[in-house]
Amino acid sequence: MVSIKQIANDMGVSTATISNALTGKGRVSQELTARIRTRADELGYRPSTAARALKTGQTGILGLVMPDLTNPLFPRIAQTLSMEADKRKLGILIADSRGSADEQTEALRRLMDRGVDGLIVVPQKGTTPDPVPVPIAVLNTASDPGNSVSADHAGGGALVARHILDIGHRKLVILGGDKVSEVQRDRIAGMRGALPSDIEVDVFWGEAGVELAAAKVQAGATAIMTTSDLIALQVRTELMRRQISVPDQVSLTGFDNMSFSSIMHPALTTVAQNVDEIASRAIDIISAKISGDTPAQEGETVPMRLVVRQSTSIPSQLLTRRRPQ
Amino acid sequence: MVSIKQIANDMGVSTATISNALTGKGRVSQELTARIRTRADELGYRPSTAARALKTGQTGILGLVMPDLTNPLFPRIAQTLSMEADKRKLGILIADSRGSADEQTEALRRLMDRGVDGLIVVPQKGTTPDPVPVPIAVLNTASDPGNSVSADHAGGGALVARHILDIGHRKLVILGGDKVSEVQRDRIAGMRGALPSDIEVDVFWGEAGVELAAAKVQAGATAIMTTSDLIALQVRTELMRRQISVPDQVSLTGFDNMSFSSIMHPALTTVAQNVDEIASRAIDIISAKISGDTPAQEGETVPMRLVVRQSTSIPSQLLTRRRPQ
DNA sequence: CCCCCTTGCTTTAACGATTAAGCAAGTTAG
DNA sequence: CTAACTTGCTTAATCGTTAAAGCAAGGGGG
Numbered sequence: 001m002v003s004i005k006q007i008a009n010d011m012g013v014s015t016a017t018i019s020n021a022l023t024g025k026g027r028v029s030q031e032l033t034a035r036i037r038t039r040a041d042e043l044g045y046r047p048s049t050a051a052r053a054l055k056t057g058q059t060g061i062l063g064l065v066m067p068d069l070t071n072p073l074f075p076r077i078a079q080t081l082s083m084e085a086d087k088r089k090l091g092i093l094i095a096d097s098r099g100s101a102d103e104q105t106e107a108l109r110r111l112m113d114r115g116v117d118g119l120i121v122v123p124q125k126g127t128t129p130d131p132v133p134v135p136i137a138v139l140n141t142a143s144d145p146g147n148s149v150s151a152d153h154a155g156g157g158a159l160v161a162r163h164i165l166d167i168g169h170r171k172l173v174i175l176g177g178d179k180v181s182e183v184q185r186d187r188i189a190g191m192r193g194a195l196p197s198d199i200e201v202d203v204f205w206g207e208a209g210v211e212l213a214a215a216k217v218q219a220g221a222t223a224i225m226t227t228s229d230l231i232a233l234q235v236r237t238e239l240m241r242r243q244i245s246v247p248d249q250v251s252l253t254g255f256d257n258m259s260f261s262s263i264m265h266p267a268l269t270t271v272a273q274n275v276d277e278i279a280s281r282a283i284d285i286i287s288a289k290i291s292g293d294t295p296a297q298e299g300e301t302v303p304m305r306l307v308v309r310q311s312t313s314i315p316s317q318l319l320t321r322r323r324p325q
Numbered sequence: 326m327v328s329i330k331q332i333a334n335d336m337g338v339s340t341a342t343i344s345n346a347l348t349g350k351g352r353v354s355q356e357l358t359a360r361i362r363t364r365a366d367e368l369g370y371r372p373s374t375a376a377r378a379l380k381t382g383q384t385g386i387l388g389l390v391m392p393d394l395t396n397p398l399f400p401r402i403a404q405t406l407s408m409e410a411d412k413r414k415l416g417i418l419i420a421d422s423r424g425s426a427d428e429q430t431e432a433l434r435r436l437m438d439r440g441v442d443g444l445i446v447v448p449q450k451g452t453t454p455d456p457v458p459v460p461i462a463v464l465n466t467a468s469d470p471g472n473s474v475s476a477d478h479a480g481g482g483a484l485v486a487r488h489i490l491d492i493g494h495r496k497l498v499i500l501g502g503d504k505v506s507e508v509q510r511d512r513i514a515g516m517r518g519a520l521p522s523d524i525e526v527d528v529f530w531g532e533a534g535v536e537l538a539a540a541k542v543q544a545g546a547t548a549i550m551t552t553s554d555l556i557a558l559q560v561r562t563e564l565m566r567r568q569i570s571v572p573d574q575v576s577l578t579g580f581d582n583m584s585f586s587s588i589m590h591p592a593l594t595t596v597a598q599n600v601d602e603i604a605s606r607a608i609d610i611i612s613a614k615i616s617g618d619t620p621a622q623e624g625e626t627v628p629m630r631l632v633v634r635q636s637t638s639i640p641s642q643l644l645t646r647r648r649p650q
Numbered sequence: 651c652c653c654c655c656t657t658g659c660t661t662t663a664a665c666g667a668t669t670a671a672g673c674a675a676g677t678t679a680g
Numbered sequence: 681c682t683a684a685c686t687t688g689c690t691t692a693a694t695c696g697t698t699a700a701a702g703c704a705a706g707g708g709g710g
Binding site: 001003004005015016019020023025026047048050051052053054055056 | 695696697698699
């Protein structure tokens with residue numbers, strides 16, 4: 001590995017001048033700067049991040065903590081984050097907070113020990129990450145007071161609920177996955193908030209809820225809104241078992257626009273997060289905090305987008321009533 | 326941040342002794358070592374990875390390069406890798422080689438610049454990562470001469486083909502996603518290798534292949550084997566459009582046992598990778614290489630596992646022929 | 651003509667750890 | 681009793697970079 005010292009010897013100048021020329025700081029003549037740059041390239045000089053980190057106290061590394069790396073959203077977040085980080089010459093060190101809040105604390109500690117300049121944390125459901133001595137951006141949901149940026153989950157819930165109302169459904173089921181998740185609670189709160197009080201609606205949770213929801217359809221409900229595409233797919237399978245057709249007999253919606261939701265049958269109406277925008281803002285926020293600025297937009301949410309596909313349609317009663325006319 | 330120097334001053338000994346006591350090297354009395362350890366804990370001492378990296382030339386960081394972080398397998402690889410790495414006190418820096426071979430080279434360079442001790446690379450389809458001056462483990466497939474560890478994709482193909490044969494299918498379709506992918510080519514080679522020569526089989530590729538495969542079913546084929554659950558789901562949707570039922574009229578198989586394959590309808594017969602084992606071996610190999618040892622098992626494959634679900638069954642001709650008896 | 655400022659470079663001291671070499675005291679062997 | 685070794689510590693150099701401070705030479709203002 002060629003160091004600044006070797007370039008200095010090679011060119012007969014001091015290491016300080018090399019450093020100044022390469023970083024653009026200090027005072028070095030244009031001509032010498034150019035020569036140094038050229039020579040450094042020729043020699044294949046690559047600055048030692050370790051030395052730089054030691055001297056400046058900055059590693060140029062961001063820590064990313066996720067509750068479960070197998071979360072289907074993780075890849076998309078990781079990818080956008082990684083691109084945005086590249087642009088700013090930052091690296092991304094990942095850590096899995098696997099299941100527990102304790103593991104989350106452990107993960108934070110490990111990343112801190114590695115000297116990360118900042119942290120991006122998607123908290124465990126129902127937890128608040130411990131305070132840390134480095135800048136942190138929290139990706140959760142608006143109702144979390146520590147939230148730095150997130151999708152407007154409540155708004156997304158409202159979007160899908162209004163869609164279901166608009167096409168004529170009046171007897172609905174809402175199905176959530178995990179009551180502990182603030183995100184899912186916000187989604188459901190958004191749905192409920194968009195429904196007038198004369199709409200009949202049941203809310204179920206978890207695995208057991210899948211059957212309850214299907215049963216409710218047999219008792220007259222015409223639409224099931226879930227908080228996740230994965231749950232929607234499960235419901236779809238249960239409905240199939242009971243020979244209830246989607247969307248003819250019941251409309252079905254998901255959340256998050258996962259890979260399979262456009263290719264399953266029927267293609268699933270869902271609500272998409274603008275993951276790019278969220279990741280990009282997260283990096284903006286954390287970068288600003290690292291530079292000591294007050295980040296603009298901290299705490300704001302990013303609108304969600306309704307993706308209407310074939311799993312939702314006008315309730316069959318309306319159709320049959322309409323047809324005779 | 327408390328440094329070794331401060332502990333040294335605090336306790337009236339030299340920094341070398343602190344370092345020796347804490348790392349277990351050199352010669353320090355048991356008693357003093359214990360005292361130093363205690364005091365270091367009290368003061369909340371955390372070694373500076375930057376200083377250590379600078380002096381020793383080792384960062385304790387592994388680079389993970391994937392062709393597409395949104396690849397559904399990525400989360401599982403990342404998670405297991407991250408757990409195994411934790412055990413060995415290693416960190417994982419991620420990089421996306423987004424699409425092109427050039428980007429892959431770029432990603433490698435970025436990670437190298439950060440001083441990673443080793444690299445784990447899932448190469449871009451049809452490419453070989455450039456040679457790098459650090460230990461590298463390649464996760465691809467057996468037919469890649471540079472492969473360090475991977476699932477036995479050909480073996481997996483053979484497993485699923487034999488299953489289809491066993492239950493009585495004689496006219497088959499194989500459907501691949503991308504001809505450029507060595508992984509998919511190996512899977513298909515494995516399928517074909519397991520089929521006797523009197524079996525009728527067509528091989529199609531890509532988007533267009535989905536319709537061709539469905540058409541072939543209408544022309545008498547009774548089973549479709551795909552190289553990915555995602556493709557299988559697409560086929561399933563196309564079959565539904567043509568009112569061909571799975572598995573009554575045609576059996577369908579996927580690959581990779583993705584999140585949705587157990588909950589779609591019908592639940593998909595597929596072939597699962599032992600991702601844990603692969604990730605764990607990858608870390609073993611890279612760790613061995615970093616320590617200068619020759620890794621055991623390099624180049625070996627990990628067996629795949631057939632997961633039989635409802636999407637495959639005895640061909641209907643056999644059933645109808647059998648029933649009258 | 652002298653003082654002061656600017657420019658362009660060098661000197662020097664860090665950052666926090668590791669590690670080879672050194673040294674004093676105590677131990678063992680012959 | 682002395683030479684040689686062991687034990688337990690210290691000294692000092694080093695990894696590669698940055699940055700404050702210093703200094704010589706040239707230029708401009710009064």
